[in-house]
Amino acid sequence: MTRASITLEFETAADTVYALAADDSGNCCFAACSGGLFRSADAGASWQRLSPSSETVTTAVALSPAFESDRSVFAAVKGGILRSSDAGDSWRAAAFPAPPPLFSCLAVSPDFERDGVLLAGALEDGVFASADRGLRWQPWNFGLFDLNVLCLALSPHWQADETVYAGAETGLYRSGNGGRAWRFTGFPTEFAPVLSLAVAADPASGETLLVAGSEARGLQASSNQGESWQALALDAAVNQLQVKCAGDGGFELYALVDDGVVYSGDSGKSWRVFQRTEALPTAMLLLDDAMLLGLHGHGIMRLPLA
């Protein structure tokens, strides 16, 4: 496949893609959509609707970092979180107290094989956590004054620092104990809501970059765990972010904005349009040789990176 193409087409204009996730190889992909959960076994070239969540609004999806061996996938539906240990062929649901939470995001511990920790952000209910691979969930909201959680990001040094960030309607919170307790960061309240978050660490310099996409003031970056912030040269509402090390001590950033995807190869100092879209892009996933883009009312577009 050499040019952009829609690989999953929606039936109605109201359908949307909430989240995309893939395993390390990039071959097995999942899409959480308003019309259910979809799976691709060929890096997003074709999709199959998974039966347990058929017609069920699926708002988030996440894979175990050891997916190739444990085949664990987690999907958030209204009022519950589904877990599968066979790459989505069969599912079990975990129960939550009423009223049913509406989940906005899911995050899996980078050390999932050992600690089995999962975190889920919810609108109105804050953060839920599971320490037993998704079997039982508990609200972990101590110190989280804003329970409208829009996004979560785990530290790349999670095994050592157990740090996780929660972007909320009125600001950004940090937890230094795996989500058990939260403290407000120095993120300016007037920039909120925090729509997207990403954290990356440069293995060479040890520098950690935390990037937050705000609605009011575009992209903001912090190199001290959110205590102080500086604006990156992108003044647009950023709905999703991906950050990776550029290899020269800097970072590459992909940002999902209202009319497409923009790219920075110099840690956010300058930006260029990576892909412009006519439809509103709602989710993004970077694979080795392609990017998957969820487009509101259209479906999933696959863009070859070459």
Next chain:
Amino acid sequence: MSEEKPFNSRESYKPGLVFQPAAQQNIGRGIDKLVAAIRPTLGPTPRTVAVTRLDDARKTPDVLDNGGVIARKVIELGAREEDIGAMLARALICKQHDTMGDGSATAAVLLQAIYQGGAHYLAAGGNAMRLRHHLERALAQALAELDEMTAPVAGKASLAQVAEAICHDPPLSDLLGEIFDIIGSYGQLDIRKDHSRALRREYIEGMSWNSGLVSREMIVDQKELQTVYEEPAIVIADFQINDPRHIMPMLELAVDHKIEKLLLIAGEISGDAIAGLTMANGKLKNFQVMAVRSPGQNPDARQAAIADLAVLTGGQPLLSVAGDSLKDIKPANIGRARRAWASTHNFGIIGGKGDPRRLRRHVSNLQAQYQRSDDKAHRDGLQARIGKLMGGSATLWIGGLSQTEIDRRKELAEATADAMRAAVKDGVLPGGGMALADCRQRLAPMLANGADADERAAFRILHEALLEPARAIYENAGYEAGEVLARLAHAPHQRSFDVVSGEMVERSQLLDGAAIQKSALRNAVLTAGLALTIDVLVHHRTPEIARSPG
């Protein structure tokens, strides 16, 4: 210390004026006598003090190891001329205890050493006012040194280490480390006895208050004896609702706004009004109401709880002081939450839907009030409110092999938790008296270089006094203080002597709450400085018995 005189109540109540040098000697004897009763309680191996019961001297005496509690029970000394000194010391010790909860013995020992040193200097012709001035300058230097030494403490492992240094109980330390890592310095922690043999902890989501349903008829879940509402509307009023007709506007508003579940929090609700509410439960379709009394045992506490509930739920409370009544209820008076529950004794709110920005500002204001307040009861109240608003609480259940062990461990856990709370808030210092002893290096240059004799004397007096808490700790543990200090002088840098193990350890292994040490030093120096300036004592014929300090 001067020779003891037999107590003669008739003589001791003679009115009169006492001038120098007798005034200073009397104050010194009073301080010495009271501090002698407190000094054995300093350190991790305190000795106890038996105090006769005030209500009945024939009952078993109270056996105490807390300086603040002991001082409070000493209401007069036998010899009246010593009372003024003793009461000055008592006021200091009680203030330290009331504001910080700890450090009273340290403050007492420092006071005694500074006063003794100062009195000797004044007897040799020093100027009391100038000495006091220079003592306060030396204090500022010592506090600056303590500030530099203060280290923050954070993270489960570090907090467990602090707990271990305080209580020497590794399983308890691990749990307290985890708990304080989660709840922070303001969080709510209940320590309760358990029937099991082990320790365990529990974290509870949401906020709860000690006030229950006004009627058992409002209990829906008869098994759990509670009622839980999802997505309830919440009306908060601080006044009494007597007339059942007054609830009608509220019920009409609920129906108009399609409210299905309503929690009413009010000052008091009469039987007739309760009957009206329970009738509404039966008659109105798709509508349920439950009512609880406003929490708080006094008007201030009730007002505070109402303010907290209003911010938490986003509802504007109806206040009698503003002339509000249920007749004037508007949609803005309705707060919201994800869930609310109530039993006969408590009610709780989970996921209040107030403005998070306002909630955060409210909590910041309460924290600022806490920092400004010197009154322990006020601070405790603020801490409880802040802890509640943080969104959850922790309970530590203390089990053990016997009731005695459970009681002892519970007391230990409570004392450790208090000290840890202070440590989390204000950081830690090397313990075992070492932080105060280390301040001496900052004062040392002034011993020789002071501008005049009064200045040099003040720095020398504080320089010597700063070693006294460490001496007391060693002596109370049965060591010869001079010998331990000599060993420390020859030990590698950054070592402390652990009186429990009898070994030299790293400084980081023995820790004290920084705020407690600073407060003890500040209070002791200021009290000693004041006492040293007293020139004349005036005794009345029938002095009032000092029942409270200050």
